[in-house]
Amino acid sequence: MVIVAYAVETTRLVADEEFLPFPSRHFDLVMSSLSLHWVNDLESTFHQVLDTLKPDGAFIGAVLGGDSLQELRSAFILGDQERQGGISPHISPFMNVANAGNLLSATGFNLCTVDTDFIQVDYPNAFVLMEHLRGMGENHAINSRGAPATRDSLLAAASIYQSMFGQSDGTVPATFQVIYLIGWSPHESQQKPLRRGSAQHSLKELSHG
Numbered sequence: 001m002v003i004v005a006y007a008v009e010t011t012r013l014v015a016d017e018e019f020l021p022f023p024s025r026h027f028d029l030v031m032s033s034l035s036l037h038w039v040n041d042l043e044s045t046f047h048q049v050l051d052t053l054k055p056d057g058a059f060i061g062a063v064l065g066g067d068s069l070q071e072l073r074s075a076f077i078l079g080d081q082e083r084q085g086g087i088s089p090h091i092s093p094f095m096n097v098a099n100a101g102n103l104l105s106a107t108g109f110n111l112c113t114v115d116t117d118f119i120q121v122d123y124p125n126a127f128v129l130m131e132h133l134r135g136m137g138e139n140h141a142i143n144s145r146g147a148p149a150t151r152d153s154l155l156a157a158a159s160i161y162q163s164m165f166g167q168s169d170g171t172v173p174a175t176f177q178v179i180y181l182i183g184w185s186p187h188e189s190q191q192k193p194l195r196r197g198s199a200q201h202s203l204k205e206l207s208h209g
Contacts, residue, residue, distance in 0.1 A: 020048040027052050032061040034178075037094050046107040056187035059109065065116055065177030066096040071165045072129065072157075072174065076149070079157030083150065090140050090149055100179050109183030110190055117178050122171040126158040129174050 015021050017032075017039050030049050039045050049059050069091050076090045101114040123129040133139050149157070165172050184190060 017045050018048075020045070020052060022052040024051050025054045028054055028057050030057070030059045032059075032063070034062055034064060036061060036063040037092065042095070043103060043107060046103060046109070050108050050183075050185055053185040055185055056189060057185045059104075059181070059183045059185075061181040063100070063179050063181065064094045065100075065179040066094045067118070067175065067177040068094050069133075070175055071161060071172070072126065075126065075157040075161035075164065076153070078160045079153050079155075080149075082160075083152040083156045088149075092138075092140055094177070095179060097179055100181055104181060104183045107183075108186065110186050111182075111184045113180075113182040115180045117180070119176045119178060120173045121176065122167070122173055124171060126161040126172055127154075129172070130154075 013021070017035065018041055030053060032049075036042060036045070046059075053059065073091050080088060080090075097114060097116050101112055104112040104114070123132070130139075161172055167173065
């Protein structure tokens with residue numbers, strides 16, 4: 001399969017998700033994999049994606065959800081409170097499921113589908129997890145973030161992480177929530193909801209069946 005994929009002629013382009021350099025009605029399919037959580041103006045990006053799709057074209061995306069890294073987030077909050085007497089955000093915010101579906105619909109996509117999955121990855125300790133996040137470029141990057149974590153706060157967070165979430169084999173879990181999105185650009189052939197009041201049967205009839 002990999003050999004076949006490489007045999008297909010492709011064009012590689014480095015672009016900014018917030019300024020898509022593609023003409024209108026150009027693609028049958030647009031896909032995005034785990035990058036949209038870095039977009040500042042997601043509504044604008046969705047509008048641009050919709051614009052680049054041909055009628056009845058599909059957008060399929062996967063984005064990290066708001067419950068990602070919940071263990072690390074909790075450990076940092078408690079560690080900051082213990083060592084600094086206050087809290088600062090150390091993890092970038094992620095989208096929640098309800099907002100994802102609402103945003104797709106508000107942008108103009110039809111037949112929107114949103115699903116979610118949780119993936120647990122085990123690490124030797126919290127420090128290895130944080131090092132992996134830095135290596136992936138997934139460390140905190142909000143302009144308005146507070147003071148960076150101090151050594152004492154990091155040690156406290158790692159200890160709390162191990163105490164609260166440590167497993168019997170000594171490892172700690174890191175939870176990643178993945179939200180899957182599907183939306184279609186409008187086309188007359190797509191199914192549409194029936195007109196309000198056009199139903200021929202009432203739900204009450206089913207309850208008496």
